[in-house]
Every structure is written in C-alpha cells, then in structure tokens.
Amino acid sequence: MDISTLLHNPATRQILEERAQALALQEALTDGDRGEELLVFRLDDGCYSIPVTCVREVQPLGDYTRLPSAPAFVVGLVNVRGRLLSALDLRPLLEMPHTLPDPAAYLLIVSADGIEVGLLADTIVEIRYAGADLAPTPSVSAGQAVNWVRGVDPTMSLLIDPALLLHDPRLTVNDVIE
Numbered sequence: 475m476d477i478s479t480l481l482h483n484p485a486t487r488q489i490l491e492e493r494a495q496a497l498a499l500q501e502a503l504t505d506g507d508r509g510e511e512l513l514v515f516r517l518d519d520g521c522y523s524i525p526v527t528c529v530r531e532v533q534p535l536g537d538y539t540r541l542p543s544a545p546a547f548v549v550g551l552v553n554v555r556g557r558l559l560s561a562l563d564l565r566p567l568l569e570m571p572h573t574l575p576d577p578a579a580y581l582l583i584v585s586a587d588g589i590e591v592g593l594l595a596d597t598i599v600e601i602r603y604a605g606a607d608l609a610p611t612p613s614v615s616a617g618q619a620v621n622w623v624r625g626v627d628p629t630m631s632l633l634i635d636p637a638l639l640l641h642d643p644r645l646t647v648n649d650v651i652e
Contacts, residue, residue, distance in 0.1 A: 509603045509604045509605045510527075511601060511602075511604075512526060513601050514598075514631055515582065515596070515597065517570070518565070518571075518596065520632065521599065521629065521630060521632070522595075523627065524582065524634045528584050528586050530585050530590070532580055532595075532598060533581050533583070534579075535581045536581075537552070537553075545647060546563070546566040547644075548560060548647070549563050549592075552592050561592040561593075561594060564634075568620065575594055576596060580596075581594065584636050585636075586636040604627055605628075607628060608624060608625030608626060608633060609626040621638055622636075622638035622642060
C-alpha cells in the first residue's frame with residue numbers, strides 16, 4: 475500500500491497524526507527526565523562534572539603566563555582571542571597535591587554570574603545527563619566540606635556548581651577593603 479493512499483483517507487490520517495503527537499510527547503518527556511547536561515572531566519584520578527550551560531568553550535591549555543607570588547590554585551593568565559582570563563587549578567582548593575599543568579591539559583572556559591575564568595582539566599571524558607540522584611557532598615580533609623561541590627553522582631563524579639565556586643572567598647587575592 476502506498477503512503478499517499480493512507481494520507482488521503484481522513485480516518486487513517488487522523489490515526490497517524492495522533493500517533494505522531496504521542497511519540498513526540500513521549501520523546502519530550504524522556505528528554506526532560508534526563509536531567510541536567512554535564513561536561514565530565516578528570517583531574518588526576520578524580521572525575522568531576524560541571525553544567526554544560528556554564529561552559530562557554532573547551533580548548534587545549536596552550537600558552538599561559540605564570541604570575542609571581544600567586545596562590546597555588548592560580549595557574550596564570552591565558553589569552554583567549556584577545557581576552558585575558560585567569561586559569562585556575564581546582565586541585566589546591568580540593569587539597570589535592572599541586573603539580574604543574576600537563577602540556578596536554580585542557581582549559582574549560584566557564585562563566586557564571588558575569589565572571590569568566592578558565593578551569594584546568596587533565597582530560598575531557600564525556601557529556602552526559604545527570605539525574606536528581608546525587609549523594610551528599612563529601613567532606614574534604616579534616617571534615618571541611620566544599621560548598622561548591624553539589625554532590626556525587628552514581629558514577630562517582632563530583633558535580634561542581636560554578637557560581638558557588640567563583641564566589642569562594644579563597645579565590646579573592648589581594649582584596650583591598652576601603
């Protein structure tokens with residue numbers, strides 16, 4: 475039977491349209507159930523994720539300028555198409571051993587609340603959807619919790635909240651209060 479014959483029959487056409495609408499609704503509900511889309515990356519042996527909506531781009535780390543007397547979490551300054559951005563390494567903030575960046579490292583250009591920085595990543599793992607089933611935020615050394623880690627997903631990836639991270643008081647360097 476030819477499809478044009480089916481479409482010219484009003485009863486058959488109505489059935490096909492109803493099925494198409496039901497399938498479209500089912501697909502929309504499935505996409506909504508997936509949760510937030512996350513970019514997953516690695517630092518040393520740990521796996522971390524950040525909402526894709528906050529990641530403006532991912533690029534190789536490339537050249538950067540180290541800053542004298544800067545805290546360990548400041549990798550340096552990077553030039554991203556004429557814009558100077560601070561490149562940050564989360565390791566010291568998570569009380570992990572600090573090392574110099576690997577030449578093959580990546581820079582996640584992250585933006586939240588009008589602040590834009592580059593976050594160091596050893597490798598990019600994937601983009602996936604996160605459900606609402608996060609375990610509570612883990613404690614970091616000596617029972618001190620990091621407020622910008624939302625929790626741990628079932629794959630043992632720490633979910634980072636970029637807005638809270640960029641407002642962490644430890645990121646304020648040489649703040650002058652008048």
